[in-house]
Amino acid sequence: MAADNILKSRQVSTMIKQGFISDPTITFSPSRPHSRVSLSPPPPPASASPSKSPTLFEMMSEEQNRESRHSDAARRRLQDQVSKVLADAPFLDPAWGEFGDVKLTVVSRDGFKVSMDVHRRVLVEQSRFFAEKLRRDGAVSHSVEISDCDDVEIYVETVVLMYCDDLRKRLMGEEVSKVLGLLKVSAAIMFNAGIISCLEYLEVVPWSEDEEEKVVSHLGQLQLHDSVAEVLQRVSAEPSTSMRPDDIFLRLLTGVLQAKDDKARREMKTLISRLLRDEAPDNRDRHDVSKDTLYHLCHRCLSSLVLCLSEATTSVDDSRRDRGAIMSEIAREADNMQWIVNILIDKKMGEDFVKIWADQKELAVLHSKIPTMYRHEISKITAQLCIAIGRGHLLVPRDTRFSLLSTWLEALYEDFGWMRRACRSVDKKLVEDGLSHTILTLPLPQQQAILLNWFDRFLNKGDDCPNIQRAFEVWWRRAFIRQYVSEQDNSQLQITVCDYPN
Numbered sequence: 001m002a003a004d005n006i007l008k009s010r011q012v013s014t015m016i017k018q019g020f021i022s023d024p025t026i027t028f029s030p031s032r033p034h035s036r037v038s039l040s041p042p043p044p045p046a047s048a049s050p051s052k053s054p055t056l057f058e059m060m061s062e063e064q065n066r067e068s069r070h071s072d073a074a075r076r077r078l079q080d081q082v083s084k085v086l087a088d089a090p091f092l093d094p095a096w097g098e099f100g101d102v103k104l105t106v107v108s109r110d111g112f113k114v115s116m117d118v119h120r121r122v123l124v125e126q127s128r129f130f131a132e133k134l135r136r137d138g139a140v141s142h143s144v145e146i147s148d149c150d151d152v153e154i155y156v157e158t159v160v161l162m163y164c165d166d167l168r169k170r171l172m173g174e175e176v177s178k179v180l181g182l183l184k185v186s187a188a189i190m191f192n193a194g195i196i197s198c199l200e201y202l203e204v205v206p207w208s209e210d211e212e213e214k215v216v217s218h219l220g221q222l223q224l225h226d227s228v229a230e231v232l233q234r235v236s237a238e239p240s241t242s243m244r245p246d247d248i249f250l251r252l253l254t255g256v257l258q259a260k261d262d263k264a265r266r267e268m269k270t271l272i273s274r275l276l277r278d279e280a281p282d283n284r285d286r287h288d289v290s291k292d293t294l295y296h297l298c299h300r301c302l303s304s305l306v307l308c309l310s311e312a313t314t315s316v317d318d319s320r321r322d323r324g325a326i327m328s329e330i331a332r333e334a335d336n337m338q339w340i341v342n343i344l345i346d347k348k349m350g351e352d353f354v355k356i357w358a359d360q361k362e363l364a365v366l367h368s369k370i371p372t373m374y375r376h377e378i379s380k381i382t383a384q385l386c387i388a389i390g391r392g393h394l395l396v397p398r399d400t401r402f403s404l405l406s407t408w409l410e411a412l413y414e415d416f417g418w419m420r421r422a423c424r425s426v427d428k429k430l431v432e433d434g435l436s437h438t439i440l441t442l443p444l445p446q447q448q449a450i451l452l453n454w455f456d457r458f459l460n461k462g463d464d465c466p467n468i469q470r471a472f473e474v475w476w477r478r479a480f481i482r483q484y485v486s487e488q489d490n491s492q493l494q495i496t497v498c499d500y501p502n
Contacts (some may be wrong), residue, residue, distance in 0.1 A: 269339050
């Protein structure tokens with residue numbers, strides 16, 4: 001008789017920590033009446049007694065009370081959410097029987113508790129975890145408690161999913177973050193139907209960029225089956241089935257350079273430039289356009305410019321030739337060149353192009369033979385390089401800097417007036433500062449030759465010539481006021497070696 005009493009009093013109490021630790025013991029007890037669903041928030045903390053003059057302790061207590069009130073409001077919201085989930089819970093349907101034979105209690109970290117009467121056969125059929133834990137003594141009821149839960153609502157929702165015939169329909173319209181939570185719990189209790197339905201849902205619905213990071217992170221942490229690969233196909237590809245990144249970049253950049261619609265070309269230039277400047281998160285390696293691809297496009301643009309200017313020199317006196325078409329072709333190719341050069345500068349790959357541009361003697365001769373109104377866009381490339389050199393974004397040898405100015409400075413002087421009036425994108429002061437800084441990096445005799453030539457030109461052209469008075473002033477002071485004469489240091493460093501006895 002005593003043995004029977006001991007058998008009847010055995011208590012099934014499984015304390016399952018978050019993550020569903022698989023080794024707690026399970027004991028059994030006979031069924032006893034209890035409520036079908038119970039929501040039990042923890043008791044609120046006792047409030048501090050009022051005081052006439054607040055002390056530091058009372059002020060700290062008041063702060064704690066405010067935090068407690070905020071926590072209470074959060075608990076009430078959670079209780080409302082759980083109540084909505086339980087309102088149409090299938091295990092409350094009388095068709096499943098008057099009472100469940102498993103009392104399942106879910107407890108949050110702050111003590112919020114939800115108890116549900118669910119059915120052992122459903123848990124065992126749907127979850128391999130519960131099938132293992134509840135496989136013995138099927139005639140008695142069980143009491144299972146899951147404690148320290150991150151999100152009680154997700155745990156309750158997962159239990160509800162076990163009763164659903166059409167999980168896909170149940171998940172329809174849910175947020176990605178919630179489905180990720182359901183997937184995590186389903187994986188923890190080995191609820192295969194839930195895992196598959198969540199993965200199928202994630203594979204179908206669109207993700208925001210923030211959701212994408214969460215999906216990739218969560219699926220990387222969970223040890224799931226091959227369905228994960230299908231979900232992640234939208235963010236990854238096998239090397240054997242995709243083009244090389246550099247081939248894609250070449251195709252995109254070439255498409256922009258050859259675009260027929262000017263408005264679309266400008267929009268795509270802005271978009272591609274912004275995307276190429278994006279940094280990879282967490283300092284991870286990123287696929288980037290190669291230097292070879294960019295310089296291949298540079299040479300293509302240069303060849304197109306030479307061809308356009310050659311046609312312009314033979315057609316400029318031909319009345320049958322549309323001058324507007326000539327100007328449009330030159331401006332287009334020059335704009336393409338400026339775009340590629342900007343990318344080179346952003347990628348810190350532009351030093352070689354300065355040498356290439358400085359060596360374009362043929363292009364400079366053709367440039368001088370056509371009217372300024374057709375050619376001024378080309379001088380913007382020179383201005384672009386001077387600005388980058390003046391800012392220290394292009395580190396090129398002294399001879400290359402001087403060669404650049406020797407080839408293109410006269411053309412920049414001639415075109416500056418048209419650049420200033422016809423191009424809203426040209427910042428006059430930015431060009432003048434860049435040119436000044438570039439000149440001042442040269443040896444003093446070269447500065448002198450360039451600035452004396454500028455002085456004469458500025459007196460005759462005025463605002464149609466870049467105003468580089470600042471560079472002129474610096475040169476003047478270097479040449480006549482703060483003359484620097486290198487003095488040979490005749491002092492010698494004396495070193496004495498002494499031996500010390502051991």
